[in-house]
Amino acid sequence: MNAAPDSRPASAVKRQYGEGGLRKGKGRSFASRLVSSFKREKSLYLLALPGIAFFIVFKYVPMWGIVIAFQDYSPFLGIKESPWVGWQHFERFFANPDFLLLFRNTLAINLLNLALFFPLPILIALLLNELKEGLYKRFIQSILYVPHFLSWVIIAGLTFLLFAKGEGVINDMLESAGAQRMDVLTDPDSFWLMLTLQSIWKEAGWGTIVFLAAIAGVDPERYEAARMDGAGRLGMMWHVTLPAIRGVIVILLILRLGDLMDVGFEQIFLMYNGAVSQVAEVFDTYVYRVGIQRGQFSYSTAIGLFKSVIGLALVLLTNKLAKKFGEEGVF
Amino acid sequence: MRESAGSRLFQFANVIGLGLLAVVMFFPLYYVFIVSFTDPAQFLTDKTVLYPKKWSLEAYRYLFSTDAFLRSIGNSAFLAVIGTACSLAVSSSFAYALSQRRMFGRRTLLLMVLLTLLFSPGIIPHYMLVRELGLMGSLWALILPALANGWNVLLMKGFFDSIPAELSESAAIDGCSALRTWLSIIVPISLPAMAAFGLFYAVGYWNQFFNALLYLQSAEQWPIQVLLQNMLLSATNTDIAASAADYTAPPTEMLKMAAVVTATAPILAVYPFLQKHFAKGSMIGSVKG
Numbered sequence: 001m002n003a004a005p006d007s008r009p010a011s012a013v014k015r016q017y018g019e020g021g022l023r024k025g026k027g028r029s030f031a032s033r034l035v036s037s038f039k040r041e042k043s044l045y046l047l048a049l050p051g052i053a054f055f056i057v058f059k060y061v062p063m064w065g066i067v068i069a070f071q072d073y074s075p076f077l078g079i080k081e082s083p084w085v086g087w088q089h090f091e092r093f094f095a096n097p098d099f100l101l102l103f104r105n106t107l108a109i110n111l112l113n114l115a116l117f118f119p120l121p122i123l124i125a126l127l128l129n130e131l132k133e134g135l136y137k138r139f140i141q142s143i144l145y146v147p148h149f150l151s152w153v154i155i156a157g158l159t160f161l162l163f164a165k166g167e168g169v170i171n172d173m174l175e176s177a178g179a180q181r182m183d184v185l186t187d188p189d190s191f192w193l194m195l196t197l198q199s200i201w202k203e204a205g206w207g208t209i210v211f212l213a214a215i216a217g218v219d220p221e222r223y224e225a226a227r228m229d230g231a232g233r234l235g236m237m238w239h240v241t242l243p244a245i246r247g248v249i250v251i252l253l254i255l256r257l258g259d260l261m262d263v264g265f266e267q268i269f270l271m272y273n274g275a276v277s278q279v280a281e282v283f284d285t286y287v288y289r290v291g292i293q294r295g296q297f298s299y300s301t302a303i304g305l306f307k308s309v310i311g312l313a314l315v316l317l318t319n320k321l322a323k324k325f326g327e328e329g330v331f
Numbered sequence: 332m333r334e335s336a337g338s339r340l341f342q343f344a345n346v347i348g349l350g351l352l353a354v355v356m357f358f359p360l361y362y363v364f365i366v367s368f369t370d371p372a373q374f375l376t377d378k379t380v381l382y383p384k385k386w387s388l389e390a391y392r393y394l395f396s397t398d399a400f401l402r403s404i405g406n407s408a409f410l411a412v413i414g415t416a417c418s419l420a421v422s423s424s425f426a427y428a429l430s431q432r433r434m435f436g437r438r439t440l441l442l443m444v445l446l447t448l449l450f451s452p453g454i455i456p457h458y459m460l461v462r463e464l465g466l467m468g469s470l471w472a473l474i475l476p477a478l479a480n481g482w483n484v485l486l487m488k489g490f491f492d493s494i495p496a497e498l499s500e501s502a503a504i505d506g507c508s509a510l511r512t513w514l515s516i517i518v519p520i521s522l523p524a525m526a527a528f529g530l531f532y533a534v535g536y537w538n539q540f541f542n543a544l545l546y547l548q549s550a551e552q553w554p555i556q557v558l559l560q561n562m563l564l565s566a567t568n569t570d571i572a573a574s575a576a577d578y579t580a581p582p583t584e585m586l587k588m589a590a591v592v593t594a595t596a597p598i599l600a601v602y603p604f605l606q607k608h609f610a611k612g613s614m615i616g617s618v619k620g
Contacts, residue, residue, distance in 0.1 A: 033435070047425070050424060131346065143353040152562070154595060156560075158591065160358075161584070232335060268542070270560065291455045297459065304454055
């Protein structure tokens with residue numbers, strides 16, 4: 001998630017959403033206004049129709065499908081006929097030792113990410129900002145942004161090609177330097193770190209964009225003033241640039257906290273193997289294994305719902321927090 | 332104004348440091364690219380190849396002689412082209428309607444779109460829906476559920492908001508229906524923006540993996556990402572060798588790298604155009620969603 005799509009002041013929004021726009025039909029009933037608006041603007045509604053149909057069918061019908069979390073759903077009986085069981089699936093899940101395991105793994109992966117990944121785009125953006133505009137800077141940026149567009153399959157594949165114990169080129173190099181071959185891909189102790197490094201490779205460069213955009217908005221006079229006061233390059237970075245992007249940092253940090261229940265599902269799914277299952281299983285992979293592979297639809301829907309609800313609560317909470325810190329919030 | 336020695340030293344270290352970072356970041360791609368074009372004999376004896384003594388297309392010739400690989404490229408191209416066209420049509424028409432003040436119930440619809448960004452019902456309800464719709468085993472199962480997403484619709488609406496309302500209004504006065512205004516005025520003048528959205532959609536379709544794994548049943552329908560996963564990551568790697576009997580197979584490692592390079596090539600080909608747009612910062616939300 002990112003900054004608000006509509007960050008204009010409320011007055012502008014009000015003006016545009018138009019208090020007057022819909023007033024024309026004041027006094028008439030809702031239905032008659034709807035009908036007359038329909039008649040007048042038939043083709044406008046026709047334009048919106050595919051979009052509305054899409055959101056209803058593919059975004060809202062699945063929300064109704066959540067009810068099977070409270071049923072013993074059987075494909076033969078369907079949602080209408082399947083028996084209701086209340087909170088049974090949730091109770092079963094909370095009593096399962098796997099529950100704590102999933103929680104631990106999700107939190108560990110996210111906290112490691114927060115500690116190692118989060119500061120990097122800020123640091124890289126600050127350093128990039130110190131490069132002179134020109135070919136070299138653009139070249140470096142181009143290289144740093146590329147991995148963002150590669151699929152997780154490619155990235156997992158590259159990881160295997162580089163780090164595999166048998167053929168990985170890193171191990172070949174280690175060996176020719178006289179060191180031992182490492183087996184990082186099936187080592188539970190290094191799994192979380194491996195995930196974090198992958199995320200850094202894929203997204204750290206891309207993450208600089210939002211900070212660079214904020215830095216670009218800094219008034220050049222402030223640098224001038226700092227220079228007058230005798231600040232060097234590092235001094236200006238510390239006293240001018242960093243404070244200028246503090247707001248963005250706070251917002252992103254808060255948003256990141258709102259995502260604490262989410263881990264890159266495809267990434268973990270692809271890096272998963274039997275040797276690391278104890279540290280690799282997270283909510284989404286568990287739902288896939290239990291639900292899709294073993295066909296326990298109701299139980300796994302309940303697990304997915306639990307995760308989504310906690311996620312929603314975190315987002316709402318952190319958004320409130322952002323507003324408290326004097327930031328605009330996201331919605 | 333002269334810079335101090337400290338400043339110059341910092342500047343120098345920064346240039347070198349970021350250069351090194353770029354080298355490290357680029358190394359994986361460089362390495363697979365180089366090895367995939369190396370003479371198989373050299374790869375087998377040297378193992379670590381950082382620059383080929385003799386270039387060779389052997390791995391690619393083998394890869395492109397297999398039905399499985401060609402088919403998967405074809406499937407992914409189909410997804411990227413048809414999917415992107417459908418996505419653009421649905422999301423831009425919807426976003427345009429949402430940007431029109433005379434649209435009744437506009438705010439409710441916007442809220443409806445926004446809510447989908449805050450709460451997702453999870454994997455299983457989506458899976459069951461696709462199954463109920465009878466889309467299992469069809470490439471449309473990878474297109475229809477991905478036709479639009481909240482971020483793109485909201486971003487596009489924001490873009491259409493920036494087009495002067497007078498344009499649509501005067502078209503309406505001239506008796507132009509909203510549908511025609513959209514098709515023959517709005518879309519043509521927003522082609523650059525549509526191209527940008529289209530590129531991001533296309534990359535998304537090309538990279539689709541998990542939905543393909545969920546919804547497709549036969550290997551004939553696999554897009555490139557699923558085939559890659561099979562070649563690179565799964566222990567039982569069977570599908571690629573079957574149909575290429577005329578060649579003596581190059582080392583598996585080289586085939587894997589050639590496949591990675593081929594799957595990455597289209598992304599790198601559109602990358603300069605992508606960069607032109609995201610560099611302005613206008614597209615960040617749409618891809619981070």
